[in-house]
Amino acid sequence: MQSVLRNAFCRTARRSLTCSLSSKTRNVNESETPLRRLLQDASSFAEVGAAVPAEGELQWATQPYTTSSSEENSSYIDPKETTVLLFPGQGSQRVGMGRSLMEIPAAKELYELASSIVGWDVARVCLEGPEERLARHCQTAVLVTSLGALELARDTRPAAVERVRACAGFSLGEIAALVFAGALRFEQALRLVEVRAAAMEAAARERAGGMLTVWLAPDARLPRLLAAARDHAAPALPNPVCQVANYLFPGCKVLAGDEEALRFVEREGRAYGVRRSARVRVAGAFHTALMARAEAAVREALRLCDVGAPRVRVVSCVDARAVAGAAGARRRLARLTAAPVRWEQALHALYARPRAAAQPLTLALGPGAALRSTLKLVNARAWDCSLQIDV
Numbered sequence: 001m002q003s004v005l006r007n008a009f010c011r012t013a014r015r016s017l018t019c020s021l022s023s024k025t026r027n028v029n030e031s032e033t034p035l036r037r038l039l040q041d042a043s044s045f046a047e048v049g050a051a052v053p054a055e056g057e058l059q060w061a062t063q064p065y066t067t068s069s070s071e072e073n074s075s076y077i078d079p080k081e082t083t084v085l086l087f088p089g090q091g092s093q094r095v096g097m098g099r100s101l102m103e104i105p106a107a108k109e110l111y112e113l114a115s116s117i118v119g120w121d122v123a124r125v126c127l128e129g130p131e132e133r134l135a136r137h138c139q140t141a142v143l144v145t146s147l148g149a150l151e152l153a154r155d156t157r158p159a160a161v162e163r164v165r166a167c168a169g170f171s172l173g174e175i176a177a178l179v180f181a182g183a184l185r186f187e188q189a190l191r192l193v194e195v196r197a198a199a200m201e202a203a204a205r206e207r208a209g210g211m212l213t214v215w216l217a218p219d220a221r222l223p224r225l226l227a228a229a230r231d232h233a234a235p236a237l238p239n240p241v242c243q244v245a246n247y248l249f250p251g252c253k254v255l256a257g258d259e260e261a262l263r264f265v266e267r268e269g270r271a272y273g274v275r276r277s278a279r280v281r282v283a284g285a286f287h288t289a290l291m292a293r294a295e296a297a298v299r300e301a302l303r304l305c306d307v308g309a310p311r312v313r314v315v316s317c318v319d320a321r322a323v324a325g326a327a328g329a330r331r332r333l334a335r336l337t338a339a340p341v342r343w344e345q346a347l348h349a350l351y352a353r354p355r356a357a358a359q360p361l362t363l364a365l366g367p368g369a370a371l372r373s374t375l376k377l378v379n380a381r382a383w384d385c386s387l388q389i390d391v
Contacts, residue, residue, distance in 0.1 A: 077165065078358070079353065079357060079358045079359055079360045080358045080360070080361075081163060082163050082164070082165040082166075082360040082361070083160045083161065083163045083164045083165065083360055083361045083362070083363060084164070084165070084166045084167060084168075084350055084351075084360050084361070084362045084363070085150070085164055085166075085167035085168075085177070085180065085362075085363050085365060086167070086168060086169070086170075086173070086362060086363070086364045086365065086371045086372075086375070087146050087167065087168070087169035087170070087173030087174070087176040087177050087180075087365055088142060088146055088169070088170055088172075088173050088364075088365065088366070088367060088368050088370065088371055089142070089169065089170035089171035089172040089173045089341075090138055090139050090142060090171060090172045090282075090286075091138070091280070091281075091282065091368075091370075092142055092366075092367045092368030092370060093126075093134055093135070093138045093141055093142050093145075093367060093368075094134075094367055094368070095126075095127075095128070095129035095130070095131050095134055096126075096127060097126050097127075097141075097145050097366065097367040097391050098111070098123060098126040098127060098145045098148060098367075098391050099127060099391070100152065100390070100391050101145070101148040101149070101151070101152055101391055102123070102127075104148070104151050104152050104155050106151040106154070106155070107148035107149075107151040107152060108123075110144055110147055110148050110151065110186070111123035111126075111144060111148065113186070113187075114140065114144045114186075114190055117187055117190050117191065118140055118190055118191075118194055120137070122137075122140060122141060122144050125137055125141060126141050126144075126145055137197070138197075139172050139193045139194075139196060139197040140190060140193050140194060140197065142172060142173075142367065143172060143175060143176050143179075143189065143190070143193050144190075145366070145367055145391055146173065146176050146365045146366065146367070147176055147179060147180070147186070148391065149365040149366045149367075149389045149390075149391045150180060150365055150389075152389055152391065153363050153365065153389045157363070160361055160363065161363075163361075164180075164312055165312060165313060165360070166312065166313040166314070166315065166350055166360075167180055167181065167312060167313070167314055167315075168314065168315045168316075168317065168346050168347075168350055169317065170317060170341060170343055170371060171286075171287065171317060171336065171341050172193065172196075173317075173371075174314070174316060174317055174318075174332065174333075174336055175189050175192065175193060175333070175336070176189070176365075177314050178307075178310060178314060178323075178329055178333070180312070181310035181311055181312045181314050181323075182308060182310065182311040182312075183307055183308050183309060183310045183311075183314070183323070183326070183329040184305065184307055184308070184329070184333075185306070188304075188305045188306065191301070191304075192298070192301050192302070192305060192333070195297055195298060195300075195301040196294065196297075196298050196301075196337060198297075199293065199294035199296075199297035199298060199337070200284060200286060200291060200294045200337065201283070201284070202293070202294070203284065203290065203291050203292075203293045203294040204283050204284025204285070204286075204290075206293070207258070207285075207290055208258070208259045209241070209256065209257055209258055209259060209262075209284050209285025209288070209290050210256065210257075210259055210262050210279065210280070210282065210283075210284070210285060211245060211246075211254055211255065211256040211262075211279070211280035211282050211284075211285065211286065212254065212255045212256070212262050212265060212266065212277050212278070212279055212280065213248075213252065213253075213254050213255075213277060213278045213279075213280055214252070214253055214254075214255055214265070214269065214274050214276075214277045215251060215252050215274070215275045215276050215277070216251050216252070216253065216273055216274060216275065217251075217273040217274075217275055218251070219273055220272060220273025220274065221272045221273055222244075222253070222272065222273070224272060225265060225268075225269060225272035225273075225274070226242050226243060226244075226255070228264065228268070228272075229242040229257070229261040229262070229264040229265050230242050230257075230261055232260065232261065232264040233257075233258050233260040233261040233264065236260060237258055237260065239289075240257070240258050240260070240261055241256075241257040241258050241261065241285060241288050241289050241290050242255060242256075242257035242258065242261035242262065242264075242265070243255065243256065243257060243288055243289075243340070244340055245285070245286060245287040245288055245340050245341065246287065246340065246341045246343060247340065247341065247342050247343055247344045247345060248343060248344060248374055248377075249344050249374050249377035249378045250344070250377070250378070252377075254280060256285040256286060256287060256288045256290075257285050257288055257290070258285070258290070265277065286337075287337070287338060287339060287340050287341055288338065288340075289338065291337050291338040292338055294337050294338070295334070295335070295337045295338040298333070298334060298336070298337050299334050302330060302333055302334055305333075307326050307329050307330045307333065308326050308329070309325045309326045309329065310323050310329060314329075315346045315349045315350050316332045316346065317336075317341045317342055317343050317346045318332045318335050318336060318339045318341075318342065319332075319339075319342065320342045320345035320346045320348070320349045321349065322349070343374065344374075344378055347374075347375060347378045347379060347382075348378070348379075350382075351379045351381075351382045355381075358385075359379075359381050359382045359384070359385040360382075360385065361385055361386070361387070362375065362382060362383075362385060362386035362387070363386070363387055363389050364386060364387070364388050364389065365389050366388065366389055366390045366391035367390075367391055369388055369390075372386055372388050
C-alpha cells in the first residue's frame with residue numbers, strides 16, 4: 001500500500017519539478033514514517049489558543065441561525081456591498097459540465113493550462129466523459145470547472161466579483177477557495193489535487209468503506225448509534241470506523257466508515273432516530289480515519305508547495321474558522337483529506353450577523369446546485385441573496 005501511494009506521489013512530483021514547482025528544494029528523509037511526521041508536526045496543527053474537537057465527535061451542535069460571531073471585524077462594511085463565493089466539492093460533477101464556459105476566453109485558457117499540467121484533456125473529459133472516466137478524474141475536473149465558473153461570473157458580474165470579501169469551499173472546494181484567495185497557485189493546486197485523488201483512491205482500495213447520508217429525528221441518539229455500529233463491526237475488524245464525515249445542515253449528516261458498520265446503521269438506525277438513509281455514490285470512507293494514509297501523501301506533496309496567506313477571508317470547512325496566514329492555510333490543506341467536513345458550521349461563520357442585518361450576495365459556483373440547496377436549509381435569508389453560477 002505504501003508503495004502505491006509513494007509511486008503516485010513520485011510520478012506527480014516529478015512532473016511538478018519540470019514545471020517550476022520546486023522554487024526551493026527540501027530534503028526529505030525517506031525513512032521518515034507518516035506516524036513520525038504526525039508526531040513531529042503535532043504542535044503546529046492546532047490554532048493557537050483554540051481547543052480542537054476530537055475528530056468525529058458530535059461537538060458541533062448549532063442553531064438554525066447564528067446571530068453573533070466570535071471573530072472581531074476590524075471595520076464595518078455594509079453586507080449589501082459585499083460578495084461571498086462558495087466552491088463545490090467532489091461529487092458535484094456531471095458529464096457536459098463546462099459547456100457554457102467554452103465561450104469565455106479566460107475559462108478556456110484555464111482548461112488548456114490544466115490539460116498541459118496533468119497530461120490529459122480536462123475540457124474533453126468534462127464535456128464528453130464517459131461518466132466512468134469523469135468520476136476517476138472528478139477532483140481535477142471539478143476544481144478547474146469551478147474556477148472556470150468564477151471566470152464566467154467575472155465576465156457577467158464583474159462588480160460582484162470585485163466586491164468578494166469571503167469565500168469557502170466544500171472539501172475539495174476549499175482548495176479552489178485558496179487559489180482564488182491567492183494562497184495557492186493554480187498550477188500547484190492541480191498537482192496537489194492529482195496526488196490527493198490518487199492517494200484517496202489507493203486508501204479506499206486498501207480497506208472497504210463507504211458513506212451514508214442520514215436524516216435524523218430531533219431526538220436521535222446518533223452518538224449511541226455510531227458506538228453500536230463500531231461495536232458490531234469490531235469482531236471482524238481492527239479499530240472499526242463509523243463517524244460523522246460531513247455536517248450538512250440541521251438534522252442531516254453524512255456518516256462514513258467500514259462497510260459492516262454502515263450496514264448496521266442501515267438495518268438498525270430507525271431504533272436510534274434515523275428517519276431515512278441513502279448511500280453516497282463513492283468508493284471509500286472519505287473524511288475519516290480510514291483516509292490517514294492519503295492524508296500522509298498530501299502532507300508529502302505539500303512539502304513541494306509554496307503556500308501563502310489568503311488575501312481575502314477564507315472560512316475553512318476543517319474547523320469553521322477563518323484561515324489566518326500561510327501557516328493556517330497549510331495546516332488546513334494538510335487536514336482536508338481525513339478531517340470531517342464541518343460545512344454547516346462554516347456557513348454559520350460566514351453569515352453570522354443579527355437577524356435584521358442585510359446579507360451579502362452569494363455566488364454558488366457550479367457545477368451542481370447542492371451548495372445553494374444546503375445554504376437554504378442552514379440560513380434561508382442568506383439563500384434569498386444567493387445566485388447559482390451554473391456551467
